[in-house]
Amino acid sequence: MCCAMQGLQSRAVGLLALALVAGPATAADFEVKEITIPELKAVFGQIESRTVVPARARIGGTVTEILVDEGREVRDGEVIARVVDDKIALELSAAEARIRALESQLDNASTELERAQQLLGRGVTTQSRVDQAQTTFDVITNQIAAAIADRSVIEQRSREGDVLAPATGRVLSVPVTQGSVVLPGEPIARIATGRYFLRLSLPERHAAAIVEGDEVMIGRRGLAANQSGRLAAATPGRIVKVYPEIADGRVIADVDVADIGDYFVGERTLVSIPIGRRRVLAVPAAAVVTRHGVDYVALRAEKGIAEVAVILGERFEGEDGPMVEILTGLEAGDRIILP
Structure with missing residues (x-):
């Protein structure tokens, strides 16, 4: 009730305080009506x-190099850190030595096999000796193949020391530092993707x-x-x-x-x-004129055009363009003049 009385008083003051402008209007009229707007x-x-997604270490060891920091954009498969296990180098050396030893045994077995075959051709030895030499040669050959495969596994483990980005995105955090000791599966970085x-x-x-x-x-x-x-x-x-x-x-x-x-x-x-939604009185924002800190709209009256002081509320985008809510000063059905 208090707000309604203040609105009527503001409307009356506006109508009485401002002189009427006689004569027909040359601009378009806008009828004030209630509309529904969302309440924000x-x-x-x-x-x-x-x-x-986390970028995880595939092997355990010591972090020797970190190639990214927080906020860096990375691509899928890019190397972001390196983990080194000193035991891998020793295992690789042992595998190499074993292969060299087997290759020496293979040379000896090959020589024995050739000698046995020559003696068999002369009729000096038996077929069983040749078969035994052939078996020894085949066993050593297979042992070399197995040793080479073991060496490949060790080499693959050494390559897995490169920590790769699992997807394209931005690095959020790097929870380890250079020199840290990590276990297999431990996260090296967190990457935001998508x-x-x-x-x-x-x-x-x-x-x-x-x-x-x-x-x-x-x-x-x-x-x-x-x-x-x-x-x-x-x-x-x-x-x-x-x-x-x-x-x-x-x-x-x-x-x-x-x-x-x-x-x-x-x-x-x-x-x-x-x-939520609420119903308000609103007019186009272009219809409001501000002078000395007071907002006015031009209202079509019986004897001409009068400027009415109004109190504005929320501004929003309506079907007719930028609109402004009128709290007091106008009523539904009033016709205002648009510039």
């Missing part, structure tokens, strides 16, 4: 990545009002709300998922943004999200 709530959302999205955490009283597909406005980095509570400049986004579980009195929703910018994962930004 300013909340903070947190930037998240679709997936965060597109970023915005995660909202809202009080559960708004759970019923949050609907998938609703549009929200995301502020730029460091952007604050203006006097009307709306974001002065923002990027539109859309709610793509509302989680069905409420935890600690909060409902979680995910917002997809086409061009979210260069935010950091975990960074917070201001978001305007619809939590």
